[in-house]
Amino acid sequence: MPIGNLPFTPTSFTYSSALTTTATGTTAANPLFAGHTAVLVTNAGSDTIFVKFGTASVTAVVTVDLVVAANDSIFITVPLDCLSYSAVCLATTSTVYITAVDVE
Secondary structure (H helix, E strand, O other): OOOOEEEEEEEEEEEEEOOOOOOOEEEEOOOOOOOOOOEEEOOOOOOOEEEEEEEOOOOOOOOOEEEEOOEEEEEOOOOOOOOOEEEOOOOOOEEEEEEEEOOE
């Protein structure tokens, strides 16, 4: 399935978080996406969300970090050694899905 001009294949590495106006996320001892450097971030709710990725514990901040509109997806690259992500809602609640992908 292509995104723009970039065909990709989803992997089995998917994380999801129920979001509120308090930042939440995951930090792991090993890279979250098992060496994949591209992810598809899907906002499955009706509120705008903000996400942040890092090689150490991170906290997403409203209006500062990467924005994902309601009911939308973005395709981005992350560090190979990405150990954490965080996401937060602008005003209400939402669910974020983050899936590692192989770019073809």
